[in-house]
Amino acid sequence: MKKAILRNIAIVSALFIVTFSIMLITNYFQVRDTTPLQTEVVETLKQLNDANNTNLALQEQIRQLDLLARKAYFVRLDHLMAGVYILLGMLVVFIVSARFYFAKDKNIPVKTIDPVDEWVDKTQARKYVVWVASGMTAVALVFVLLSSPYLTTKEKTSKDGAAETNPQETALVAEESAVPEAGADTLQTAAEEAVSEVAASKVTHNSFRGNNSNGISAAKGVPVKWNLSSGTHIAWKQSIPRKGFNSPVINGNKVFFSGADDQARELYCYDLNTGEKLWSLAAVNIKGSPKQMPKTTKDTGLAASSVATNGKQVCAIFATGDIICADMDGKQLWAKNLGAPSNHYGYASSLLAFGNEVFVQYDNQNSPKVVALDMATGTERWSKSRTEKITWSSPVIAYVNNKPQLVLMGNPAITAYDPNNGKQLWRVECLSGEVGSSACSANGIVFGASEYAKLVAINATDGSVLWESNDYLPEVSSPVATKDNLYLATSYGVVASFDTKTGQTGKVHELNTEFYSSPVIAEGKVYLFSNDGKMFVFSADKEFRLLDSFETGEHTFATPAFTDNKIVVRTENSIYCVTAN
């Protein structure tokens, strides 16, 4: 009788434990996915608040909602905890009842009638071990295959149909590479090589001087030496259809740049791997476009502004004020004229892509302004008029306290705007003359420099000037900075480094040449082209050592674009791709 009760208690508690565990686990997964900090409603309201932070009622509402979300979260957590206590309590009940139920027979040892044949067991066990080992090998192989670059390549190539590799072939190679017959190393390198050949790198170079236009690239395996005349490390080289001083940009397997002359103004797309021209798009039939080409000087031209892409659209602007935008396959999405710029050298500011917007710095004689346009539709998101004189420099994005700031150089001020709504965040009057160089930023500090003015470091949280210097100043080339050091190149051949904290001049190289192209930092090195086409590679540290320098053979004014294992360089007459392999 007592035994039956114990048994029943044990069974009931066991059933309870099972059902309760299932409930707990489901509940757990629900709670786990909610983060009280990022509820959608609160986030949207917060964005609203960012746009207009004077609405006190809204702020109060956000606070209430935030509190509610947090409360709800903790109540749910408490429920979960209560569940755990109940579960553990039932476990104790189960253990106790089962223990008493078995109390009588637990001491009786079972005597096996048929003594075990150890050898049979061992034979069986050997079989199992082999199965387990093969199973693990299979799992590992599946992982190898899944992460194999060939699979991703297959998807990509079939999507853009540009690469020539046969998907079947690649799959075959993939299978072969998974068979562990050759040495691990050779296979690995073979695989790595194959990736760099076809799969598009994730590292993009979306605007002039890279993403955010900040002169820093995340590219890996960047080539350090090449020779244009002998073709060493040159993947391809093409002559340029129409001239332009703009710099190439890279997204995925595509290289974009523009060119213009009196006949036409065009946006080009080339294949990063083969150098094949994929498409071009001419700026034609644009309402308001001037009939007569504006007068530009020889060293500016009609296509001095670099194009910009966000991986979905690509836009180009020309000295006529025409801006065109296409999708990645070259289909024109929109085109408009921003009003012919009056500019005595020619319009030269590059576009900057940021999310779905493209920023245009339009500092001209008549109505200087900065405009944000939707890249997909061309609609104006916001526009702010500026009080600057004509400027040739380009907008950059600086991350300050986790938030992006749109920073523009001008005469006479460096100004920061909220990229979301164009609200002015700070403005520091510190420049004069013709400003061609763009700003750069690191660690919340914005650096701007221009010849005949000075070099300033601005604390971008409040717009206060941290230090100034006028030892060496760039004219066309823009500076680049790491957390500790700032590097810049002057038009008269001096390349200098500065301490970002104090402004003290560090290592200075007098190189007896001219620099228009801007330095870019990749893999801890500063890459810089001189106008006569000599490449200088420095260490991006305090020593700022000149690691190497070599002639590439063609005049280079544009800033090269970087991605994994590759650099794309535009020279006066051609565009070429340097590869590490």
Added chain:
Amino acid sequence: MAQNRFPKPDFESGYKYPEIHHAIPNEELLVAIDIILLVALMGIVSWAVIKKRTRGPILWVSVISVAYFGFFRKGCVCSIGSVQNVALALTDNTYALPLSVLLFFILPVLFAFLFGRVFCAGVCPFGALQELVNIKNYKLPKALTTVLGMMPWFYLIFALLYAVTRSSFIICRFDPFIGIFRLGGDIGMITCGVILLIMAMFTGRPFCRFFCPYGALLSIFSSVSIWKIKLTDKPCINCELCHNACPVDAIRPPYANKAKESRLRGVKRLLNYFVLLPLLILCGAFLMRSVSSELSRANKEVRLYDMVMQHEANPGDVLSLELEAFYGQGDSIEGLTQRYEKVQADFKLYTTIAGALMGLVVAITLIGLSVKRTRKQYEIDHAACVGCARCFSYCPQYKIGNESGNIAL
């Protein structure tokens, strides 16, 4: 407390956060008690299993251990997890190993070398908890337990891999009993713990046998221990009673070599496995090396790097909290890339070693399963024996006058 668990709201409200005061317990004193108790309890167990051959004190030790190391000290410091700290300290000289952790690692090993796995007998709160809930011992098929017996080794290898690469202390993260001792924590792990405990009621110590990496380590030392646990002082009469009493199946029956297989075949198989040994090691090393970048995802630098790369490709996307922290601290991509590459290189090296070790485990298991040894009587497999002292009282040769009587709980 809750208000400090998440970042504060993004805009000013004038609210002043209260200062946080933490009551500081006398940690040093507690650590000293930990160590003293550890040694004392292991001493008691050694005396009970080697000298007295009785189970009574071991049960008391188990109760004390579960109460003190388990519920009071909340399962920390634990010897099982200390393996990781020691491994990290050995490979990374910037990591300072706390003395208490070192002692928790080394003392049970030392005792295992002297007296067998007396730590497991009842001093380890995990083992003790399973021991205390155990009711019946249903035996699992030997072939199955042999295969599952490889798991602790693999677990140990992975734990070391992730520890030396500074990725994660997986033994601590996936600890099934800690949630029970703390009465709270990750629900998934608590449920695993509950399942394991229910299993432990009907079969001996599933966690110790099939998961515990520290137990695997101790088994090496206990198999060569100086003083070994003996079933009986008197001659074994081959009654088979003790065999069935052992919860962890550590008692090997006498074995008259009755395999029908020809001797030549056996020798050939053994030779084959010896030839296979280097192949298995190479194969393991190669396979693990090839998945090294997958495995490295557990490392936070690698995850951050991936996120940053994703963001660099689409710079306009909203920043996640991690990315905000990354950019907010003025961390440079170069620095991150360098750290990422270092982690990748570490993973390449250590996964190769780990793979080789896994191959070795498989090969040694296979070789062990191919040798025939003749036993005349029931013997304890000292690597597997956890020193629970159950078997003694089952033996008819057991000294009748032993005061503790017939304790066979």
